[in-house]
Amino acid sequence: MPKTGKKTNHILDALPEAELVRMSGLLERVTMTLGEVIHETGALQKQVFFPIDCVVSLLYVLEDGDTAEVAIIGNEGVVGMPVITGGSRSPHRAIVQAAGSAFRMSSNALQKVFEHGGGAQQVLLRYSQALTIQIGQTAVCNRHHKLEQQLCRWMLMSIDRLPNDDLTMTQELIANMLGVRREGVTEAAGKLQAAGAIRYQRGRITVLDRLQLERLCCECYEVVNTEYDRLLPWDRTNPLHSDAARMPSPVRGRPDSTIDGIGEGQQAVVAASGSPLPSA
Amino acid sequence: MPKTGKKTNHILDALPEAELVRMSGLLERVTMTLGEVIHETGALQKQVFFPIDCVVSLLYVLEDGDTAEVAIIGNEGVVGMPVITGGSRSPHRAIVQAAGSAFRMSSNALQKVFEHGGGAQQVLLRYSQALTIQIGQTAVCNRHHKLEQQLCRWMLMSIDRLPNDDLTMTQELIANMLGVRREGVTEAAGKLQAAGAIRYQRGRITVLDRLQLERLCCECYEVVNTEYDRLLPWDRTNPLHSDAARMPSPVRGRPDSTIDGIGEGQQAVVAASGSPLPSA
């Protein structure tokens, strides 16, 4: 779970310094605009993305045009796992669900990093499992839980990956993500607003009471978070990413850390051979 | 997709011979009994399994006891991917859904095989992606498709992994897998039987008209199959595993081949290390 480190990418942060240095020259910071399609269904994924403060959804588009989100990826992960696992394509469309920025890297470069083995490989594999678990939980949630619960889960997962508690997102788009009717979202969101958990106005949703959302939410949210914590614990143990007591309502914001610097343009990292890298 | 090679495990078959030889001494053939729990939720997975003619389901058990299958694994895959990706645990229960046999291997051994890199690593990674896609499609299917369609998909996926068109499986168990009511399965299965697609009697289902099932099925089945073909094409390209024209209704049975030999009793491969034989 991406409950901390809201400024950089956790995968990059978790890499051993030597590997990060090797990679840094290959990373390019890019802007991700809302609605942008990063990887089209079935297309060759020539580049991969490490979100910093944006959120990307993996969406499956049915033959009849209906859609369903299978996973959310933010600064806890990387968009483009198929590049590593070998297929370099996937039936999922990767689309920017919340604008922001990310590091971009060529797929070839990532493949080399992975094949080099070591810590980077391990982190990527672990993330792969976490992502798979998230997808599995989406399946479970779709089967068993009510729209309102799913909406809570979805909003929580989204703001967990964003620097604040605002979502720039119409109910129509949320409905596409969840694979439900827009009216259904309106109704569920209306209830949540009436309860004081959220507030929204024309394409902008603000989470007011995170605890309440967590209460109204199904177990799926927690299951996935637990798995991310277990598999990618660095953000919990790393003192730079302090959030010892982040549950249930994580503390936002924390002092800049050196690695954050790479956000500004890799120079920092390149230059950072001697930087105090986290990644225990 | 496991539409051929109904006698051995595809992952093992796909390995370069040298690696297979290296692994062979570590493989033990075991019997898998119906209902057996291979890996419990959250438990350390000390061993992995390469199904030969059994089927294993990955099941998520909710807090309230409800269940939902997230994936089916047969002779096209391996049960225990978390061992490779690093967690060695998963929130999914692995349970034998159709009795048969499998090759068992210690997790440590599989880790070593993977870390050694090369062909085995590649095959395992590709399988990992195929499995993830399958799980994602389960999510999509749960969201958008009718019970009857899901039942068709489930039966097709099951018999694809079995040596014949019979399923020893009560409607109650199917309901658990799909995460629906038993009565719902009764009704859907009744329709399919009336249509002549299947026949069933007390815990035994026989697929009579595979094409009809495929017609009544949703796109999810095909999507997953296509992905398996793409990622693990060996069974299509490898002349030893001829099935050029297997769609839509795969031809069952084919001549023994050298690689298949390990399926029969690994003598070919394992004899070297003084192998134990089938426990069946």
Place this chain on the structure above:
DNA sequence: TCGGGTGTGTGCGCCAGCGTACATACTGGA
């Protein structure tokens, strides 16, 4: 042969979510 366990058939009322249609309300330009 009988009885009990197990698997299947069926019929209710219920409800969440769907499809549709339309009514507002907000917002950013011309």
Place this chain on the structure above:
DNA sequence: TCCAGTATGTACGCTGGCGCACACACCCGA
């Protein structure tokens, strides 16, 4: 300032699947 586009609210009937209750059918063992 007004308009058009977009976002949201609401209503109504429909349907699929749920929860429950119970009847029947089959199988196996005492």
